[in-house]
Amino acid sequence: MTAEAVAAGPRSGAAADAGRPLRIALLTYKGNPFCGGQGVYVRHLSRELARLGHTVEVIGSQPYPVLDEVGDAPAGGPAPGVVTLTELPSLDLYRQPDPFRTPGRDEYRDWIDALEVATMWTGGFPEPLTFSLRARRLLAARRGDFDVVHDNQTLGYGLLAPLGAPLVTTVHHPVTVDRRLELDAARDAKRRLSVRRWYAFTRMQKRVARRLPSILTVSGSSRREIVDHLGVRPERVHVVPIGADTSLWSPDASVPEVPGRIVTTSSADVPLKGLVHLVDALAKLRTEVPEAHLVVVGKRAEDGPVARAIERYGLDGAVRFVKGISDAELVDLVRGAQVACVPSLYEGFSLPAAEAMATGTPLVATTGGAIPEVAGPDGETCLAVPPGDPGALAAALGRLLGPGGAELRARLGAAGRARVLDRFTWARAAQGTADRYREAIAAHGARR
Numbered sequence: 001m002t003a004e005a006v007a008a009g010p011r012s013g014a015a016a017d018a019g020r021p022l023r024i025a026l027l028t029y030k031g032n033p034f035c036g037g038q039g040v041y042v043r044h045l046s047r048e049l050a051r052l053g054h055t056v057e058v059i060g061s062q063p064y065p066v067l068d069e070v071g072d073a074p075a076g077g078p079a080p081g082v083v084t085l086t087e088l089p090s091l092d093l094y095r096q097p098d099p100f101r102t103p104g105r106d107e108y109r110d111w112i113d114a115l116e117v118a119t120m121w122t123g124g125f126p127e128p129l130t131f132s133l134r135a136r137r138l139l140a141a142r143r144g145d146f147d148v149v150h151d152n153q154t155l156g157y158g159l160l161a162p163l164g165a166p167l168v169t170t171v172h173h174p175v176t177v178d179r180r181l182e183l184d185a186a187r188d189a190k191r192r193l194s195v196r197r198w199y200a201f202t203r204m205q206k207r208v209a210r211r212l213p214s215i216l217t218v219s220g221s222s223r224r225e226i227v228d229h230l231g232v233r234p235e236r237v238h239v240v241p242i243g244a245d246t247s248l249w250s251p252d253a254s255v256p257e258v259p260g261r262i263v264t265t266s267s268a269d270v271p272l273k274g275l276v277h278l279v280d281a282l283a284k285l286r287t288e289v290p291e292a293h294l295v296v297v298g299k300r301a302e303d304g305p306v307a308r309a310i311e312r313y314g315l316d317g318a319v320r321f322v323k324g325i326s327d328a329e330l331v332d333l334v335r336g337a338q339v340a341c342v343p344s345l346y347e348g349f350s351l352p353a354a355e356a357m358a359t360g361t362p363l364v365a366t367t368g369g370a371i372p373e374v375a376g377p378d379g380e381t382c383l384a385v386p387p388g389d390p391g392a393l394a395a396a397l398g399r400l401l402g403p404g405g406a407e408l409r410a411r412l413g414a415a416g417r418a419r420v421l422d423r424f425t426w427a428r429a430a431q432g433t434a435d436r437y438r439e440a441i442a443a444h445g446a447r448r
Contacts, residue, residue, distance in 0.1 A: 021053045021081055022437055023145065025165070028058065028152040029090075029131035031065025037172055037351055038152055039065050044245055046083045047071075048430030053078030057146070058085050059138065061131050062092040074427070088134050090127060093120050123197040129204060132156020139163045148437045155205035166444035168214045168436060173222045173348025173369065174229040176202050178272050181345055185271040185305075206230050214440045216433065218242050218349040219370030225348075240432040241373075242349055243424030248331055249358035251417065255335040260291035260401060263337040263361075265352040269301035274343035274366065274387060276305040281343075281393035283313035289401045293318040295333060297325075297352075335359050338409060339400050342371060345387045350374050354424045357381070357416030362409040364396045374424065381415045 026046055032039040042065045046056045050070040058065055064087055073080040091103050091113055100120065108114060112133050119126035136158035139149065143164035151159055151169040159167060179199040186192040209215065209230040215237045217223050223237050262282070266275045278294065285292045300321035301307055310319050322333070334340060340356030346369040347353075353365055353374045365375045368387035378384035383399065385392035400409050 019078075021055060021078065022147045022434065022441075024049060024054055024056045024437070025139065025146040025149045026056055026058045026152065027131075027135050027149065027154060027159075028060040028065060029127050029154045029156075030063065031058075031060040032063040037349070039063070040351055041170070041172070041242060042152055043067060044426040045242070045430055045433065048426045049434060050081040050083045051077070051427070052430055052434060053081050054434065055081045056083045058083065059088050059135060060085065061088050061090045061127070061134075062095065086138075088131070088138060090130060090134075091116050093117070093126075123194060124200050125198050126201075128154050128156045128201050129158070130156075132158030135159065136161050136163070139165075148441055150433075150437070155208045157204060157208060160208060160211060166214070166440040167212065168216060168440050169209075169212050170216045170218075171209065171222065171226055171230075172218055173346070174202075174225050175199065175205065176229045177225060177346050177369075178270070181271045212236065213443065214238070214436065216240050216436055219373050221370035221373060222348040225369075238436055240429060240436065241424055242351065242354075242429045243426050244351070244354040244358040244420055246358050246421060246425055248327060249334075249355045250331075251360035251413075252332075252335055255332050257338055258336045259338065260289060260293050261295060261337040262292065262339045262341055262397060262401075263295045263297065263334050263356070264341045264343065266296055266298040269304040269306045271305075272345055274345045274368070276309050277388055277390045278341060278343040278393060279306055279309040279313070279315065279319065280390035281397060282318065283309075283315060284390065284394035285397050285401070286315075286318065288398055292397070292401055294320070295337070296321045297323070297330065297333070299323050331359065334361055337361055338405075339364055339397060341393070341397070342366065342375070343387075343393060344368050344371065347371050353382075354420050357413075358420045360413040360417045362400055362412040363416055364393065364400065366393075376416070376419050380412075381419045382412060 028038055028042045030038050031042055042058055046058055047068040047070060049056050051073050067083050067085055070080045070083060091107060093101055112130050116126045116130040132154050146165045149163050149165050149167045153171055179202055182195045183192055186195055209232050215232060217226055217237060217239055218241055220239055223239050226232050226237050227234050264278060266273045282294050310316060334356050340361045340363050342350055342353045342365040344366060348370055350371045353363060356363055363375055363382040365371050365382050365384060366387040367384050375382040383396040385396050399405060
C-alpha cells in the first residue's frame with residue numbers, strides 16, 4: 001500500500017495525491033517583507049506555492065505581510081491557486097514610533113493580551129508564545145479547512161495542540177545563535193541579564209522543536225545548528241533552500257554604476273549582522289580608496305556600536321542608511337553598487353547575498369554560518385573572508401574597488417548570477433516545500 005493510500009481520508013488523503021492542490025495555512029508571527037527574512041520568505045513562498053496550483057491562506061500578525069499577485073502558472077502546470085491574508089492581530093507592542101508601549105485599557109480583549117503585556121513589562125519577548133495561542137484558537141474554530149499547517153518559526157506552545165491538520169515548521173536558524181552572540185557582545189552584567197530575559201522564549205522553542213514531526217530549514221549549516229542547539233533528531237530536519245526572485249533581481253546595464261558604492265543590508269544593529277566590522281573596514285579602506293562609501297538598507301540606530309564607530313571614524317558623510325523604499329528602488333540601489341557585502345557573523349541562509357548575486361553585483365561575504373553555501377567558493381563566485389575581521393573585509397573590498405578591480409568585479413558578478421539561477425530560486429523552493437507537505441500529510445494519515 002502506498003503512503004498516500006495509508007493517508008486516505010475523506011479529504012486529507014485526496015489532498016496527499018501527487019496531482020491534487022493543497023489547502024495551506026501559512027503562519028507568521030512577523031511579516032515585514034522589507035526588514036528581516038521571515039516576511040520575505042512568506043511573501044515569495046506563498047506566491048510560488050499558488051503558482052503551482054495550491055491555495056495559501058497566510059495567517060499573520062503585525063507587521064502584516066505584503067503578498068504578491070500570483071500571476072501565470074508555470075508552462076504545462078495546473079491552473080494557479082490563490083493567496084489570501086487573514087490578520088491575527090496582537091497588541092503590536094513594538095510598533096514604531098512608540099515601541100514598548102503600554103496599551104490602553106480598552107485595547108485588552110482577553111487573557112492572551114494580558115499575558116503579552118505582562119511578558120513585555122518584565123523584559124521578555126512574548127510574540128512567539130502569544131501568536132501561537134491565538135493561532136491555535138483560530139485553527140480549532142476552522143478544523144477541516146486546511147490540508148497542512150505551515151508554521152514560520154513561531155515554535156510556540158500553542159502549536160503543540162491538535163490543529164486539525166499535520167504541522168510542518170520552518171526554522172531559518174535557531175534563535176539561540178543570536179542569543180549567544182549578544183551575550184558575547186554584552187558589556188556588563190546588567191546587559192547580560194537583559195539579554196537572557198529577552199531571549200527566555202528560546203527555552204520554549206527548544207521544547208517545542210523536539211516534539212515536532214517535521215522541520216524544514218534553509219541550509220545544511222542551519223540543519224546542524226537545529227540538531228545541536230535544539231536537540232531535534234536529525235531525521236526530522238529537512239533542507240529546502242530558498243532563493244531570490246530572479247525576475248526582479250536581475251542585471252540592468254542601463255543603471256549607472258556609482259564609483260565606490262558598497263551596499264549592505266542590516267535589519268538591526270545587533271552583533272549577528274556584523275555591521276560594526278564593515279564600518280571599521282570602511283575606515284581602513286578609505287585611506288586607499290577615498291571615494292569608497294557605504295549604503296545600508298535598514299534603519300539607522302541613534303546609539304549602539306555602529307553609531308559609535310561612525311562617529312569615532314568621522315564617517316557621517318560616508319555611511320548612508322535607507323529604509324522604506326520600493327522593491328524597484330532597492331534593486332536599482334544594488335545594481336548601481338560596485339560591491340555588495342554581507343559582513344554577518346552568522347546567517348542561516350542569507351537572502352541579501354542571493355539577491356545581490358542575482359543582479360550580477362560582485363559579492364564580498366563572510367564565511368559565517370550558511371553564507372558559503374549561498375555565496376560559493378572564494379575567488380570563483382565571491383570573495384570570502386572570516387567573520388568579525390575588519391582587516392580581511394577591507395582587503396577584499398580593496399581588491400574590487402582598487403586599480404584593476406573592474407575585471408574581477410565583472411567575472412565574480414557573472415559567476416554569482418549563474419550560481420543563483422542554477423540553485424536558488426523561489427520556484428524550486430516552493431516545489432521542494434510542497435513535496436514535504438505531502439510527506440507530512442501521508443505520515444499524519446499513517447499515524448491515525
